[in-house]
Amino acid sequence: METRYDLLPAVAQAQLIGRGVVALETTVIAHGLPAPLNVETAHACEQAVRVSGAQPATIGILAGQPKVGLSQPEIAQLAAQADVVKVNLANLGATIAQKRWGATTVASTMYFAHRANIRVFSTGGIGGVHRGATESFDISADLTALAKFPVMVVCAGAKAILDLPKTLEVLETYGVPVIGYQTNELPAFYSRTSGLKLDLRADTPAAVAAMAKAHWQLGFTSGVLVVVPVPEPDAIPSAEIESFIAEALRDAAAHYITGKDVTPFLLSHIAARTEGRALRANIALLQNNARLAGEISQAMN
Numbered sequence: 001m002e003t004r005y006d007l008l009p010a011v012a013q014a015q016l017i018g019r020g021v022v023a024l025e026t027t028v029i030a031h032g033l034p035a036p037l038n039v040e041t042a043h044a045c046e047q048a049v050r051v052s053g054a055q056p057a058t059i060g061i062l063a064g065q066p067k068v069g070l071s072q073p074e075i076a077q078l079a080a081q082a083d084v085v086k087v088n089l090a091n092l093g094a095t096i097a098q099k100r101w102g103a104t105t106v107a108s109t110m111y112f113a114h115r116a117n118i119r120v121f122s123t124g125g126i127g128g129v130h131r132g133a134t135e136s137f138d139i140s141a142d143l144t145a146l147a148k149f150p151v152m153v154v155c156a157g158a159k160a161i162l163d164l165p166k167t168l169e170v171l172e173t174y175g176v177p178v179i180g181y182q183t184n185e186l187p188a189f190y191s192r193t194s195g196l197k198l199d200l201r202a203d204t205p206a207a208v209a210a211m212a213k214a215h216w217q218l219g220f221t222s223g224v225l226v227v228v229p230v231p232e233p234d235a236i237p238s239a240e241i242e243s244f245i246a247e248a249l250r251d252a253a254a255h256y257i258t259g260k261d262v263t264p265f266l267l268s269h270i271a272a273r274t275e276g277r278a279l280r281a282n283i284a285l286l287q288n289n290a291r292l293a294g295e296i297s298q299a300m301n
């Protein structure tokens, strides 16, 4: 018997009447942003999805029970827990078995979105191939999930702390289309550009929806990645952010940070050293992606 998950009635209702639905993750709430900005941003992202008439479905695990579509009090409750598991594909089953609280990463959010027939998912930046991966073998399960689950992920590129060229290579190997939204380049999370050219570009939500549909009509079961540059006012030029990233990487190595702790450590290090600029960029891109994902989800129907 398959694992049961709870479905928010508003999500089921939206699907019944053919409204767009957008999945949202909870790792960014529990591990990616400091309180109280985390809960505020979660609500702001849900509101951004609603602008186009679409329905948000924030996904998380409440004391071992997976839920697709958290209520506002449930989001606050998850954010307030002391010991929230960062849930990828390897520890999802254990988190349920042990009845723990879990925040879903891109990987596990894609899993539940797929189970619940949600085709569009909005996040900040996906995980990917880490710098130094030839030694550490640290490659995010987000890429595994993109290879496995037919869900569109709208993001601001892979996080700039990663090895972006290697991340693009793995996506191509897995057959995941990477669509630049109004750009010919892979955005680099905090920065609008990376210097890495993309083959695919779409300029409207309808054009994105058409490419995704054509991909899935071929019978492919892989995901689709839509990459959207961070809004101009909050963007940080890559030359500026790069020194903070290099410093964060050195600090992570000095503290022997490994595995799932690497990404949250680097993000909070950079946020602390940039006087809030990195945090502002992160929040701006999360909301921007959620708004666009809402529009795309409506265009998919």
Ligand code: PSU
Residues within 6 Å of the ligand: 025, 027, 028, 031, 032, 033, 104, 105, 106, 107, 123, 124, 125, 126, 127, 128, 139, 140, 141, 142, 259, 260, 261, 262, 263, 267, 282
């Ligand atoms: N984007 C953000 N902040 C985050 C993340 C993404 O702006 O905290 C999270 C996502 O949930 C992503 C995870 O799936 O980081 C990747 O972690 P790792 O590199 O350990 O696979």
Ligand code: MN
Residues within 6 Å of the ligand: 138, 139, 140, 141, 259, 260, 262
């Ligand atoms: Mn990792």
